[in-house]
Amino acid sequence: xxxxxxxxxxxxxxxxxxxxxxxxxxxxxxxxxxxxxxxxxxxxxxxxxxxxxxxxxxxxxxxxxxxxxxxxxxxxxxxxxxxxxxxxxxxxxxxxxxxxxxxxxxxxxxxxxxxxxxxxxxxxxxxxxxxxxxxxxxxxxxxxxxxxxxxxxxxxxxxxxxxxxxxxxxxxxxxxxxxxxxxxxxxxxxxxxxxxxxxxxxxxxxxxxxxxxxxxxxxxxxxxxxxxxxxxxxxxxxxxxxxxxxxxxxxxxxxxxxxxxxxxxxxxxxxxxxxxxxxxxxxxxxxxxxxxxxxxxxxxxxxxxxxxxxxxxxxxxxxxxxxxxxxxxxxxxxxxxxxxxxxxxxxxxxxxxxxxxxxxxxxxxxxxxxxxxxxxxxxxxxxxxxxxxxxxxxxxxxxxxxxxxxxxxxxxxxxxxxxxxxxxxxxxxxxxxxxxxxxxxxxxxxxxxxxxxxxxxxxxxxxxxxxxxxxxxxxxxxxxx
Amino acid sequence: xxxxxxxxxxxxxxxxxxxxxxxxxxxxxxxxxxxxxxxxxxxxxxxxxxxxxxxxxxxxxxxxxxxxxxxxxxxxxxxxxxxxxxxxxxxxxxxxxxxxxxxxxxxxxxxxxxxxxxxxxxxxxxxxxxxxxxxxxxxxxxxxxxxxxxxxxxxxxxxxxxxxxxxxxxxxxxxxxxxxxxxxxxxxxxxxxxxxxxxxxxxxxxxxxxxxxxxxxxxxxxxxxxxxxxxxxxxxxxxxxxxxxxxxxxxxxxxxxxx
Numbered sequence: 001x002x003x004x005x006x007x008x009x010x011x012x013x014x015x016x017x018x019x020x021x022x023x024x025x026x027x028x029x030x031x032x033x034x035x036x037x038x039x040x041x042x043x044x045x046x047x048x049x050x051x052x053x054x055x056x057x058x059x060x061x062x063x064x065x066x067x068x069x070x071x072x073x074x075x076x077x078x079x080x081x082x083x084x085x086x087x088x089x090x091x092x093x094x095x096x097x098x099x100x101x102x103x104x105x106x107x108x109x110x111x112x113x114x115x116x117x118x119x120x121x122x123x124x125x126x127x128x129x130x131x132x133x134x135x136x137x138x139x140x141x142x143x144x145x146x147x148x149x150x151x152x153x154x155x156x157x158x159x160x161x162x163x164x165x166x167x168x169x170x171x172x173x174x175x176x177x178x179x180x181x182x183x184x185x186x187x188x189x190x191x192x193x194x195x196x197x198x199x200x201x202x203x204x205x206x207x208x209x210x211x212x213x214x215x216x217x218x219x220x221x222x223x224x225x226x227x228x229x230x231x232x233x234x235x236x237x238x239x240x241x242x243x244x245x246x247x248x249x250x251x252x253x254x255x256x257x258x259x260x261x262x263x264x265x266x267x268x269x270x271x272x273x274x275x276x277x278x279x280x281x282x283x284x285x286x287x288x289x290x291x292x293x294x295x296x297x298x299x300x301x302x303x304x305x306x307x308x309x310x311x312x313x314x315x316x317x318x319x320x321x322x323x324x325x326x327x328x329x330x331x332x333x334x335x336x337x338x339x340x341x342x343x344x345x346x347x348x349x350x351x352x353x354x355x356x357x358x359x360x361x362x363x364x365x366x367x368x369x370x371x372x373x374x375x376x377x378x379x380x381x382x383x384x385x386x387x388x389x390x391x392x393x394x395x396x397x398x399x400x401x402x403x404x405x406x407x408x409x410x411x412x413x414x415x416x417x418x419x420x421x422x423x424x425x426x427x428x429x430x431x432x433x434x435x436x437x438x439x440x441x442x443x444x445x446x447x448x449x450x451x452x453x454x455x456x457x458x459x460x461x462x463x464x465x466x467x468x469x470x471x472x473x474x475x476x477x478x479x480x481x
Numbered sequence: 482x483x484x485x486x487x488x489x490x491x492x493x494x495x496x497x498x499x500x501x502x503x504x505x506x507x508x509x510x511x512x513x514x515x516x517x518x519x520x521x522x523x524x525x526x527x528x529x530x531x532x533x534x535x536x537x538x539x540x541x542x543x544x545x546x547x548x549x550x551x552x553x554x555x556x557x558x559x560x561x562x563x564x565x566x567x568x569x570x571x572x573x574x575x576x577x578x579x580x581x582x583x584x585x586x587x588x589x590x591x592x593x594x595x596x597x598x599x600x601x602x603x604x605x606x607x608x609x610x611x612x613x614x615x616x617x618x619x620x621x622x623x624x625x626x627x628x629x630x631x632x633x634x635x636x637x638x639x640x641x642x643x644x645x646x647x648x649x650x651x652x653x654x655x656x657x658x659x660x661x662x663x664x665x666x667x668x669x670x671x672x673x674x675x676x677x678x679x680x681x682x683x684x685x686x687x688x689x690x691x692x693x694x695x696x697x698x699x700x701x702x703x704x705x706x707x708x709x710x711x712x713x714x715x716x717x718x719x720x721x722x723x724x725x726x727x728x729x730x731x732x733x734x735x736x737x738x739x740x
Contacts, residue, residue: 428532433569435553436529436562437583437639438590447582451573451622 032081035059038186041086045155045189048162054175058185061176068179071313072371072403073340078284083249085187085220144202150195151206154222157193164195168226172255172290172319180251181288184220188253191221196231196262205461207236223254227262229295234265236464248273250309252287260295260322265303267460269468272308277366279338282310289316293325296351301328303459305468306341315373317346320354320382327356330456334472335368335400344374344405349385349415360391361453363472364400371403376417378410385415393423394452396445446473482507482544482678483528483647489538489703490527497523499703500539505647510679512689512714515700516722521682522566524700525651528680529563530556543647557583558590562645564636566652571623576635577605579623580642587643608641612668630661637668648672649680654688666691686718701729 030037038059042052067075144151150161157165175185192208208223227233250272258264266289275282285308291300302316312335318327329345347356362370372391393402408417426448434444449472450457457465483505490498497520505511515521527534528541530553541548548556571579581601588595596604609616614634624632633653640648650669654662669679669692681692689697689711697713698705701722706729707713717725 427569429569430571432529432531432553433565433571434579434583436557436565437579437643438554438557438586439583440552440554440586443582443586447574447579448571451571454573 031084033059033083033085033183033187037085041187041189044086045158047158050166051158051169054170055186055188058175058182059187062179062182062186065176065179065182071342072373072405073311073342073369076284076311078249080183086189144204147200147203148197149200149202150193152193154188154191154193154224157224161193161195164226165193165224168224168255168257170255172257172292173253173288177288180286181253184222184251184253184288188220188222191223191252192225193223194225194233194235196225196227196233198228199230200228201231202233205234205236205464207238219248219250219252221252223252224257225255225264225266226257227259227264227298229260229262231259232263234461235267236461237266237268238271248282249284250287252289254287254289254316256289256291256300258291258293258295258298258300258325261297262295263299263301264291265301265459266291266316267464268302268304268306269460269464269471270304270306270308270312271471273310274308274337274339275310277337279310282339283308285309285312285314287314289314290319291317291327292319293322293327293351293354296322296324298322298325299327300325301330301459302345303328303330303456304332304343305453305456305460305471306331306333306343307471309341310339312339312341312343315344315346315375317348318356319348319350320356320385321350322354323351324353324355325351326354328459329356329358329360330459331360332363332453332456332468332472333361333370334363334365335370336365336396337368338366339368341369342371342373344372344391346375347377347387349376349378349382349387352381352383352385354382354385356385356387358387358389358391359455360389361456362391362393362402363396363449363452364393364402365396367399369401369403371405373405373407375407375409377408378412378415378417380411382412383414385412387415387417389418390420392421392452394449395423395425449473483548483680484542485539486541487539488524488527488536488541490523490534490536492523492534496537497534497703498527501700501703501705503698503705505678505680507646507678508673508675509696510673510681510692510694512681512683512694512697512711513700513705514683514686514697514714514717516726517684519700520703521700522651523703525563525649525680525682528556528649529553529561554586555590557643557645558587560646562640562643562648564633564640564648564650564653566655568624568627568632568636570625570627572625574623575620576623577619580605580639583639583643605642608638611671612637612641613664614638629656630658633657633665634661634668637665637672641668641672644677646677647680648677649682651682652684653681654683654685662688663691686714689714699725701725 038055042055173181176182194206196202225235256264256266270285272283272285293300300318304316306312312333316329320327327347331343333341333343335341344360345358356376358374360372362372364370370393374389376387376389378385389406391404395402402423404421406419410417426445430448431441431444434447435441450469453472457468460468485501485503488498488501501524513521523534527536536549543559543561551559585595605619609619618631618635624635627635636653653665657665666688681694694711697709697711699707706725
């Protein structure tokens, strides 16, 4: 039976499930970033001149920028020259079918439970898998093609749909946006690309699965999703990494563009390796995610379940440009051991009658530190804009921390902005009550956590919600003895 | 069913129970009364296995097994049910899902087959009716925003669902108006049987007008100082507890000087 100290101890003792390493021959660039690394990457990927130039502009901007200092945690020194910026499974060429994929790699994906092989994909989820830096396979491509939907690796999109890539790349997150976005612009290796044509409702969930495998590599993928007028897409993203003593950097960029009447739902279940209980190792998850509702009545919704990473530092945002457009952000972030999360969202209300809704649920255990940081900005033209923000924090034990930093800037007095915040603890009373009904402490905590996070989990597509629920339980397993 | 022998327990080093002896047989209803701070709720907590109590002496057997060796959840699965004086709120967890989880755990432990969704629903409807529990509350978050009376009635609904052999009602009557009291009592009376037993902890005789006990015990300063039939409750109602306190004090004084 757990008193608070035991709770903390037990959480600390739970090990990371996905910490295996796959032994595959890799093509790796030497560590360090300079003009020639960037040219190397660009050349490897047979990129057009304009893209190489864009990368170089990104690199220039990266060199000019300093690491930020406003975050609510001590940022460990990062030696950008020690990281290898390109690692790809060694192979002859592009895969035409799954049979050509390294069986080791397929075994890895099987271990992760990804429905990579099309025969097995009964769930109806189209998956793009990014292994270290390179997109390995995209399932269901043909079926999507019939509808005019493009779902492929970023590299492929550059080759086959350069006009779309050139038009939208960097249009939401510019190459100079912030130091990590600039680094990504310079060194991004692959990622996913989605285009939903006018009036098409994507009939299945599109999904990307990211995995960092090789030591001393960073993962800098880039995702670009464009939903043309009156279209709809739901996109899922999942991630894991092996256990390493060294920290690994993950600096991804996600750009979403929703045109008139279009809707994009973007869901993330992030389970990167969080480091061990002393805080050694783990992924630095420094990601820039931003969407723009370009047209009227467009809608973008971010849902994230963040259980992994040593440090999670990201603010999926929405620019509400079109009148009557709406943005949503639903988040559950769990920190335990020495994990840190500084996450939240930014909602930029530009158009009239724009709406945003923010539901953030932080869960801290062990010595974890969880910060919600959010900005709601109402522009002078955004008449009748509305925002509702709720950030709740749940504490397990008394060595963890929860913080909220809500910022509101309004230049229009017809706007309505609401903010609610609560902090609660999982009480021994709650656990005992459930014990007394025959439920053991482990299940009791899982039940309480899932109840707490329900509003967010409800936003996830069904299969993913079940997955996330399990992940939350596993993450906090052993939270009471 | 339940045998308590010379039970001593303390909380943060402070003795609360100082030698409780009590035997409860199947089919019996025992009322435990006593002034505030006499240890009534502590006894309920110790039997349910609340961890901040430390048992320093004595034994408790439940259906022949050592109850004190069991974790709280095992006690519950074995058939000990505590209706809480202050039922706990758990936001976001629906009443019915919580019960489904509890039921599954208990049935697995008792080696009963799992109930399918349809059977569970049927049973839930049947028990709701039995204890007059509002169907709207079944799907709400567990006790969240429930009134005091609704919480207590939820305890009785859970009791009906989980079918324990020993039910301990810890001041279930406190905070209930007369109508709620009547409904709760009616529920309990319907659940009484030859094979189960109840320990009813109460401050007032009022509840015992509705749930008629076989035995009444008076707890004072961590000990049962008097046991009797249901008439004892009436006597207490009439005379209060002071005369008993005096009696105990006198007895202690006599013991001290060896008379």
